[in-house]
Amino acid sequence: MKLINYCIKYYYKILINLVLIIPCMMYPYISYSHKNIFEIVSKPDLKAKSYILIDYSSGLVLAEKNADIHHNPASLAKVMTSYVIEKAIKLGKIHRNDIITISKNAYYSGNLLFNRSSLMFLKYGERVSVKNLIKGIILQSGNDACVAMAEYISGNQDNFVNLMNFYSKKIGLTNTFFKNVHGLDELEQYTSARDMAILGIVLIRDFPQEYILYKEKEFTFNKIHQINRNLLLWDKFLNVDGIKTGHTNIAGYNLIVSAKKYNMRLLAVILGETSEKNRTLESKILLNWGFKNFKTINPLIKYKKFGSLPVFFGKNNSLSIGVNKNVYLTIIKSQEKNLQIVYFVNYNKIIAPIHKYQILGSINFMINNHILKSYPLISLQEVPRGNIFICIFDYIRLLLSNWLDQ
CATH class of the missing domain: 2.60.410.10 (D-Ala-D-Ala carboxypeptidase, C-terminal domain)
Structure with a gap:
């Protein structure tokens, strides 16, 4: 044998x-x-300093202008702030029902940094849940809420900013650097249209359930009612479900917006527009152009x-x-x-x-x-x-x- x-x-x-x-x-x-087969479709002519339109599923850039130049992020930085917060929740470091005591740094009154900026209107010593602070960041663009969450997660704002920059590198943002947690203008703080589009894609991909919050149109806290500044959420023809607006005198009017139609999701980023009306209009033009001419298949x-x-x-x-x-x-x-x-x-x-x-x-x-x-x-x-x-x-x-x- x-x-x-x-x-x-x-x-x-x-x-x-x-x-x-x-x-x-x-x-x-x-x-x-x-030869680029997409050149046969004429691109829209927009006046924004920088913009990009990208397909969420394929990652294909459909249109862009100065998409890699550095630009002040304004409140678009809060998208990364929100991303870091969701990471902390996912890792079990904090929970949505945790209660935070508001520090003097997050108290809006008397804080010159917050003067005439977007706020949740937190009060010193009051106790607020994590889930309400997240809403304050996303829906009210609250700079004070950003500070409160940063201190709770990392002990201080500087440590939290380090986390923001750590995740920026990890997800492949090559033209972004954060200096604060809320996006108010600061030297050496910058981003780009392409990086913001990538960040939007990663946010939706990594936290699809949590992303649902971004389409809510209003939030009331301490009897103060505020409306989501993303005006495209009210558009009757575009199914917009996020993401974030931003504005400072230096940055101009910024917007990262996502919409889904015909089983296709597109993200548009507008940076440096001269008015709220223009950033809304140009984002709408980009999205309509994309949905009209292209389709995503699987x-x-x-x-x-x-x-x-x-x-x-x-x-x-x-x-x-x-x-x-x-x-x-x-x-x-x-x-x-x-x-x-x-x-x-x-x-x-x-x-x-x-x-x-x-x-x-x-x-x-x-x-x-x-x-x-x-x-x-x-x-x-x-x-x-x-x-x-x-x-x-x-x-x-x-x-x-x-x-x-x-």
């Missing part, structure tokens, strides 16, 4: 080695045109089979293939019919064993020879090596296949 097993293993190794010396040819790469689902490939020397003679993440593409509506899916396998013969989720090649999504996106092509199943009889049969198949290909 031992002799039989030895012979099987011996001949099995010989067959595998013979297969390995059979020339394996890489699939040829095709040279694609670099052609492939993560880990869902879309095809199969033959396997040699395996227990199975084929394997299911797919992708390791959901595929989202932003395309011009009129070009959907031109979409092509082309995949390449690294070698022209797939030899077992194959591991589950092993990268086998790549899959490209193309329109008019322009690659929109590329993803790894993966195996969705494990294929162990077959027995000696399978190996002999597949070896013969390989010889015939190579002979016919000549």
Whole structure:
């Protein structure tokens, strides 16, 4: 019996080695045109100093102007403040029902820094819940609420600002640096339209349930009723559900806004406009332009089979293939019919064993020879090596296949 097993293993190794010396040819790469297919759609002409329009799902930038120049964030900084707060809650450092005693630093009266700025109107010594302070930051843009939460989470504002800058780097903001927790003008504090769009995307992605709060239109605290300054929340045609306004004399009028329509979510950022009316109008123009001309599609689902490939020397003679993440593409509506899916396998013969989720090649999504996106092509199943009889049969198949290909 031992002799039989030895012979099987011996001949099995010989067959595998013979297969390995059979020339394996890489699939040829095709040279694609670099012409931007989106240039056929004329972009809106806006007067804002800086703006960007981006698709949430695909990350594709549809329109931009000076999107990387530094600009004072004003209250858009509160989006990062809110992000850090939600991180602290998620990590269990604080809870929404915690009660905070308001310090002198967060007391609006007599604080020159808060003079004529957006406030929740907190009073020294009063006790306020975390969930109400979060509403005060998001809906009332309360600078005092930012200070109260920063001190509660980090002990002081400087430590909290360090957290803001830590998360900025972690999520990939390359043109942003914070100096305070509320966004009031300060030297060396800056952001960019692109960074604010990225921050908005990450906020929605990481905290989808908490993000629901951003579409609320009003909040009353201490009998003071305030309206959300994002006027697009009242628009009857755009399904706007966030995110934040900002204004100082130096920054001008800023706005980061998100809207969802036709299963497509777009984010628009306007920086440095001259009036509240203009930032609202130009954001609306960007969003309407995006929804009118583009659509987001989801052609492939993560880990869902879309095809199969033959396997040699395996227990199975084929394997299911797919992708390791959901595929989202932003395309011009009129070009959907031109979409092509082309995949390449690294070698022209797939030899077992194959591991589950092993990268086998790549899959490209193309329109008019322009690659929109590329993803790894993966195996969705494990294929162990077959027995000696399978190996002999597949070896013969390989010889015939190579002979016919000549």
